[in-house]
Amino acid sequence: MKPARIVITGIGLTAPNGNTLADFRHSLLNGVSGVSRIEVRHMGQQLAGVCTYDPLKYQKRKELRVGTRAGSISIYCAREALADSGVAFDALPKDRVGIYLGCTEHGNVETENEIHNISKFAYDTKFWSHYHNPRTVANNPAGETSLNLGVTGPAYTLGAACAAGNLGLIHATQMLRLRECDFAICGGVSESSHTFGIFAGFKSQNALATHEDAAKASRPFDKARNGIVISEGGCLYTLERLEDAQARGAKIYAEIAGYHVNSDASDYVLPNPTRQAECVRAALGRSGLAARDIHIVNTHATATPLGDIQECEAIRAVFGVDCPETHINNTKSFIGHAMGAAGALELAGNLPSFNDGIVHPSINVDDLDPQCALPGLVLNTPRAAARIDTILNNSFGMLGINSTLIVRRFVA
């Protein structure tokens, strides 16, 4: 029996350069960066991608005080996605709604805040917040969303480092096919820019971007790239089985065509191009598409000197020859690395290509690294494409988790 066809019917997002899909896409087609400088505890001014959505749009001030930034981002994105989907949410059986959110990490922000708090009281733990545990449990963003929406179906997070955004969509696809839920809210979120630890960690790895011009700091594939810009953000989708979406006359952004997840099993932080290429090929195999059938490859590249080269090696192995209609781009060059939200945001930024026929570029490439000179790379200015029917989205993460998600233009 063929697995159920799964379609994307709604998108809600907040990115450092846009709080709706329309604004985000506009920024990606007009070279608008979302990177600025923020004050990071213990570290002074740092480059980061900061979101400017209105948290009070869907939450009360008390909920914001008690909850987490990741929870707030999730609620905003979920509510926006539901509104965009046009579904009569009140009429949906809430026990048949699933919430599946990818996270790179969760709890560091809240733990750092509490340690900072008790440092003002000579580290006396009687001043440690009673909200610490509900704020730091790994399911917090999904749990806060379930509370806000009154969803009584499964609601949990998927920890998958920076592959997590894709994992949210992949897992939701699987759960819909298994009929564990009838309506899924899924994707990825990140509050990572609020923890100094991630900045300090990347700095200690010599992997934190620096640049005089914040907008130029995130520059995958450029010879002078020097690391990651850390960002917050979120992007959640509504996914449905095709027959359910059609029955309610939903607009359909795209159909899930294929996916794969695998592991490097080779290093804590260094990527493995052989396993990445295997992941991409397996996703292609599941989708029934050949490499030449893919029209946009959205890269994971984070602008680390080695990581970009290794991903390019993997992409070259799959798309290096006989793919004249394959365009390759990168979204982090605009928004930095939104960690657990990255995969979901980066897919969303490319979905409008099905309608406008344009591939957004990878910006900030003044001097292309020859080792990243892939055929089909779209640099600095958008490119009109003859045909865009498929998008392949790569997201890779620490401890060697790789994910590839392929979507296709929906054709009934």
Added chain:
Amino acid sequence: MTKDECRQVVLDIIADIAPDEDLSNVKPEVRLRDQLQLDSMDFLDIVMELRKRHGIEVPEADYMQLASLDSCAEYLTPKFNALAGKS
């Protein structure tokens, strides 16, 4: 500290922990939970803020003393004054 001042101290804390609430007409003799959206975690917030801001400890066995503004004032005013006497 007078009991009125003590009531205001508690109201100031509630204003921070329940920022969506209208506190202009809180009846001092009525249980706070009967007139405001406060749950058990919020009461733990009141206990925590009394500790942080004023050095006042409220043992768990005495939590019921925080039920209304009046009962707060009865219970907390002597504690505030005892602290003031020490300093």
